[in-house]
Amino acid sequence: MFKINDNYLKLEKNYLFSLIASKTKEYLKENPDVKLLKMGIGDVTLPLPKAVVSALNKAVFEMSKKETFRGYGPEQGYPFLRRAIKGYYAEKGVNIEEDEIFVSDGAKSDLGNILDILGKDNSVLIPDPVYPVYVDTNVMQGRKIVFLDANEENGFLPLPNEKLRADIIYICSPNNPTGATYNREQLKKWVDFALEEKSLILFDSAYERFIEDKDVPKSVYEIDGAKKCAIEFCSFSKTAGFTGVRCGYTVVPKELSVDDVLLKDLWLRRQTTKFNGVSYIVQRGAEAVFSEDGRKQVDNNMAYYKKNAKIIMKGLKECGISYTGGKNSPYIWLNCPKGKDSWEFFDLMLKKAHVVGTPGSGFGKNGKNCFRLTAFSDRESTELATEKIKELINKEFL
Amino acid sequence: MFKINDNYLKLEKNYLFSLIASKTKEYLKENPDVKLLKMGIGDVTLPLPKAVVSALNKAVFEMSKKETFRGYGPEQGYPFLRRAIKGYYAEKGVNIEEDEIFVSDGAKSDLGNILDILGKDNSVLIPDPVYPVYVDTNVMQGRKIVFLDANEENGFLPLPNEKLRADIIYICSPNNPTGATYNREQLKKWVDFALEEKSLILFDSAYERFIEDKDVPKSVYEIDGAKKCAIEFCSFSKTAGFTGVRCGYTVVPKELSVDDVLLKDLWLRRQTTKFNGVSYIVQRGAEAVFSEDGRKQVDNNMAYYKKNAKIIMKGLKECGISYTGGKNSPYIWLNCPKGKDSWEFFDLMLKKAHVVGTPGSGFGKNGKNCFRLTAFSDRESTELATEKIKELINKEFL
Secondary structure: OEEEOHHHOOOOOOOOOHHHHHHHHHHHOOOOOOOOEEOOOOOOOOOOOOHHHHHHHHHHHHHOOOOOOOOOOOOOOOHHHHHHHHHHHOOOOOOHHHOOOOOOOOHHHHHHHHHHHEOOOOOOEEEHHHHHHHHHHHOOOOOEEEEEEEOOOOOOOOOOOOOOOEEEEEEEEOOOOOOOOOHHHHHHHHHHHHHHHOOOOEOOOOHHHHHHOOOOOOOHHHHHOOOHOEEEEOOOOHHHHHHHHHOEEEEOOOEEEEOOOEHHHHHHHHHHOOOOOOOOOHHHHHHOOOHHHHHHHHHHHHHHHHHHHHHHHHHHHOOOEEEEEEEOEEEEEOOHHHOOOHHHHHHHHHHHHHOOEEEEHHOOHOOOEEEEEEOOOHHHHHHHHHHHHHHHHHHHHO | OEEEEHHHOOEEEEEEEHHHHHHHHHHHHOOOOOOOOOOOOOOOOOOOHHHHHHHHHHHHHHHHOOOOOOOOOOOOOOOOHHHHHHHHHHOOOOOOOOHHHEOOOOOHHHHHHHHEEEEOEEEEEEOOOOOOHHHHHHHHHHOOOEEEOOOOOOOOOOOOOOOOHHHOEEEEEEOOOOOOOOOOHHHEEEEEEEHHHEEEEEEEEEHHHHOOOOOOOOHHOOOOOHHHHHHEEEHHHHOOOOOOOOOOOEEOOOOOOOOOOEHHHHHHHHHHHHHHOHHHHHHHHHHHHHHHHHHHHHHHHHHHEEEEHHHHHHHHHOOOOOOOOOOOEEEEEOOOHHHHHHHHHHHHHHHOOOOOOHHHHHHHHHOEEEEEEEEOHHHHHHHHHHHHHHHHHHHHHH
């Protein structure tokens, strides 16, 4: 008789965003005339940059003609796109070879799938609060997880702690959900720690394009030694609006090995066996993100979302709410007024302000009195939501 | 210190198609003027159907406007596409609900990833010869594999054997690589066996659209009881030319459960956690495959490839080479002349006929004297390759 993977039974039943969706749906069913302002899930609202649209159209045209049609492509991504990504790293002063770059359908897929090449008996260190995917994907494979507290005291930027050793360490900077970012000195502490402990860092840099401060690395490889201990995951989702187009990339440096087995070779083997590459059309769209026009257009989108973040931050300051993030990040992580529970605050925001945010406890115990807002909405909704939040707080908590 | 997944070290070093590619590359380096005829890898050559191209263009346009832009979609696929797939099943007389259908970036991904939800201690029955992905994905997770001989004696269609019990059973019909297809009576034997043994059938129906015979089921669910024991994997790759566009789907019926845990719920959890859905643009393209125009155009493509298969079959008959497949399948699986070893025959075909095929031993021990040709090339190459194969065989083996 066949057996299921019992580890799945250990997962928390509701995925955070599904629960938010069902609560929202229920509220809208009872209040069909209310227009909710969605400031929760990290989805973008600006359409694709023009350069991307042109590239997609061109690729579709190529696929319509026998002479230019493309079938199976390389599982690790077309050289044209890997070359563009290599160039992007070079601008950050980081030399990455094309065969260390793996194009995928998104950072979420890779962050989950990378665990395939790692042993089940690795211990895992995950900050709390955290993007739930890090936890769930490890629970699914039965790994032991140790949590590292990120809280107001350490500015949601916990540093290595010799009492909390682990084989695999997750770092997300700019952080989802807290918006906090490690500076160079802090990140160096993590890299040095990993090198000493022979730990592997899984570095999620999906939000690197939001970084403005010179002192905040955009890639973990800006830190000496990181190529010997870190895999980096990145995405076109939040910068170029690819949440519905699906493209990301993962860097596995050739310096990363265990007993002369290169991790990049294992990952290539995983991808060639269990993946067939990203749509050619999508890869051409992603390539255009690095073109001169593409860059300008993405910069404009970034400026738009950053302005949203500023509007939210100003509003929160005006009603005395403290927060982290918002500057080098699209996320604003606020402390619920008067230490309110985050799901209670969620309900209040939903019902009284008609704003949908993300309750901090969905990201871990240290988020239980926090709440995540994002800068990804449109200007009008952001302004309106900010006003409504201010009203709510002034009315209910002052 | 972090550890790799040691199971990866048990994998055969070279992935079949990579080895073919490197042998081919080497030959071309020494003989730069030779034009090789690629009759090996199962990649299509006809461009995307017009209906698909229109739908892709329309979707790209939608993504370029704020009002119609789409971000994250449902991980299991948009309702519009799942509805179309449901309708396609209904035409085969099979009732599948939308929430039993999961859209993905291809059958290869799903065939590998489905193992995530199944226990490591399941035994696995895999026919030999076989699509290497079934074997490698199980080796990666350390499962015990039992092989089932498919050979000339059983027409490459092995039937259940009580001495070969297993928890998970792979069936691919029309088969890759042999082109053999189970008829209704034979497939019923497998379903009955699985029900009795409480085994799970992983049914790969990627080539179902090539089936002409009324007696050959296009879906395992045409057999009574299959919903209680089978997951079905399908793809747009070979029919609508999506090998470079990337879209497939998997059906997990709600009748499939272990101790009241529904497999479809586990799979949904896997997909929502480790996957972010298929590109919206691609899903619109896939939807168009089921439109009236799309169907006609796909039928025309099918007719084109089927004609290729006929040309190859006729050529093989003329020089006395026996084979299976070719009729309800794009694959022609031939017996190497005079029992020649398949890699030797590969080299001979490459060097003397300038035809690249796939050596049978790449698919398992029972393929060691067989060779796979595909009907996916263009007409001209197919005709030329057939002539060259005939010449080679008449010259070298008669």
